[in-house]
Amino acid sequence: xxxxxxxxxxxxxxxxxxxxxxxxxxxxxxxxxxxxxxxxxxxxxxxxxxxxxxxxxxxxxxxxxxxxxxxxxxxxxxxxxxxxxxxxxxxxxxxxxxxxxxxxxxxxxxxxxxxxxxxxxxxxxxxxxxxxxxxxxxxxxxxxxxxxxxxxxxxxxxxxxxxxxxxxxxxxxxxxxxxxxxxxxxxxxxxxxxxxxxxxxxxxxxxxxxxxxxxxxxxxxxxxxxxxxxxxxxxxxxxxxxxxxxxxxxxxxxxxxxxxxxxxxxxxxxxxxxxxxxxxxxxxxxxxxxxxxxxxxxxxxxxxxxxxxxxxxxxxxxxxxxxxxx
Amino acid sequence: xxxxxxxxxxxxxxxxxxxxxxxxxxxxxxxxxxxxxxxxxxxxxxxxxxxxxxxxxxxxxxxxxxxxxxxxxxxxxxxxxxxxxxxxxxxxxxxxxxxxxxxxxxxxxxxxxxxxxxxxx
Numbered sequence: 534x535x536x537x538x539x540x541x542x543x544x545x546x547x548x549x550x551x552x553x554x555x556x557x558x559x560x561x562x563x564x565x566x567x568x569x570x571x572x573x574x575x576x577x578x579x580x581x582x583x584x585x586x587x588x589x590x591x592x593x594x595x596x597x598x599x600x601x602x603x604x605x606x607x608x609x610x611x612x613x614x615x616x617x618x619x620x621x622x623x624x625x626x627x628x629x630x631x632x633x634x635x636x637x638x639x640x641x642x643x644x645x646x647x648x649x650x651x652x653x654x655x656x657x658x659x660x661x662x663x664x665x666x667x668x669x670x671x672x673x674x675x676x677x678x679x680x681x682x683x684x685x686x687x688x689x690x691x692x693x694x695x696x697x698x699x700x701x702x703x704x705x706x707x708x709x710x711x712x713x714x715x716x717x718x719x720x721x722x723x724x725x726x727x728x729x730x731x732x733x734x735x736x737x738x739x740x741x742x743x744x745x746x747x748x749x750x751x752x753x754x755x756x757x758x759x760x761x762x763x764x765x766x767x768x769x770x771x772x773x774x775x776x777x778x779x780x781x782x783x784x785x786x787x788x789x790x791x792x793x794x795x796x797x798x799x800x801x802x803x804x805x806x807x808x809x810x811x812x813x814x815x816x817x818x819x820x821x822x823x824x825x826x827x828x829x830x831x832x833x834x835x836x837x838x839x840x841x842x843x844x845x846x847x848x849x850x851x852x853x854x855x856x857x858x859x
Numbered sequence: 860x861x862x863x864x865x866x867x868x869x870x871x872x873x874x875x876x877x878x879x880x881x882x883x884x885x886x887x888x889x890x891x892x893x894x895x896x897x898x899x900x901x902x903x904x905x906x907x908x909x910x911x912x913x914x915x916x917x918x919x920x921x922x923x924x925x926x927x928x929x930x931x932x933x934x935x936x937x938x939x940x941x942x943x944x945x946x947x948x949x950x951x952x953x954x955x956x957x958x959x960x961x962x963x964x965x966x967x968x969x970x971x972x973x974x975x976x977x978x979x980x
Contacts, residue, residue, distance in 0.1 A: 557910060557914075560910055560913075560937055561906050561907070563936055564887040564888045564891065564906045564909070564910075565906060567887070567889075568888055568891070568892075571888075571892070589903055589905055590906050590907065591905025591906050591908055592905070592907055593907060595905070595908055596907050596910055596911045596914070598911075599911055599915060599918075
């Protein structure tokens with residue numbers, strides 16, 4: 534049955550995504566499915582049944598006239614797309630997850646780099662030791678960034694060239710994505726919660742005035758803050774990047790053909806009411822980040838500039854519902 | 860056994876389908892199965908041929924489609940039923956075939972006249 538489905542999807546993959554074409558595909562699928570089921574009920578083997586169904590399918594040329602797709606069927610369009618095989622996709626998924634992990638680890642190291650400095654200062658070592666720790670963390674992060682970026686570079690064609698994947702591959706990736714979804718949701722949630730509550734342990738320690746192994750409470754509070762934020766951001770960056778990997782693959786097909794329908798019907802891309810709205814939304818978070826950094830660095834009121842984030846989140850929700858096309 | 864030439868039969872796919880729809884509304888696979896049985900597997904209609912005939916005849920108003928799951932399998936299928944225009948068209952096609960047969964018959968040698976017992980199909 535799977536073989537028949539793949540056959541039909543492949544035959545239709547490059548046809549335009551119109552109601553007539555989709556209806557034709559659906560009707561033909563009904564007939565093929567009925568025939569297959571009956572052959573199996575008659576005691577034929579799976580191979581025989583698939584062979585008979587495909588042999589008796591006919592030729593799309595015959596229906597091209599009714600569908601107004603004559604020039605497409607004869608193959609004048611869409612031949613420049615690069616076919617990405619199942620093996621390539623599996624390899625990409627593997628390497629890309631690896632990349633996501635290294636990048637997230639790099640971010641983690643960058644954020645937690647002051648920890649070493651704080652601790653060595655608290656232990657009243659020379660400030661050189663603290664600087665050494667800081668540099669070591671950042672240097673490791675840079676190595677991770679550069680190395681993994683170069684490694685992932687060879688997959689750039691997925692984003693730069695027109696590519697296409699077949700139905701079986703789409704199914705496989707979609708399946709993987711579904712399976713990853715609970716992990717994604719968990720990592721995202723815990724990550725965000727960690728960032729939000731990052732100041733809580735610091736506040737508690739400060740309040741109770743507990744001393745850890747002779748370290749100053751202020752130092753300890755700082756260390757915990759960095760650990761929470763770094764861990765939270767690590768989780769967010771990792772899960773977001775891995776999820777993105779699946780989306781990249783699933784978006785490869787030409788959306789104006791039947792093959793573009795494999796997934797887009799389940800995960801429609803956001804459409805905005807006007808190009809202006811779309812361009813505003815595309816730079817929204819970058820702008821917010823800019824405002825946050827400028828405001829914070831100018832005033833050094835880091836303890837309350839963070840209020841920008843929840844406010845920006847609410848505004849983003851409002852804008853999205855106002856600009857989104859149904 | 861010679862296989863049937865699709866060029867020859869093409870003009871009569873409509874007749875075949877309309878004949879089956881005259882009895883009761885039906886769906887794609889049932890029609891293709893009936894054609895296979897009635898012709899003792901001498902003619903097996905391709906899925907694309909069948910679908911193309913459906914869309915063409917629907918456009919011309921000879922048949923109508925509707926969705927139903929009345930065969931009890933719980934699966935929704937597209938059924939087709941014949942219209943009044945379809946019945947008229949079927950009659951015309953039958954008349955056309957009788958004429959065609961009459962004309963062509965004049966040019967077909969009788970079996971014993973060409974010296975072999977080759978089967979005509």
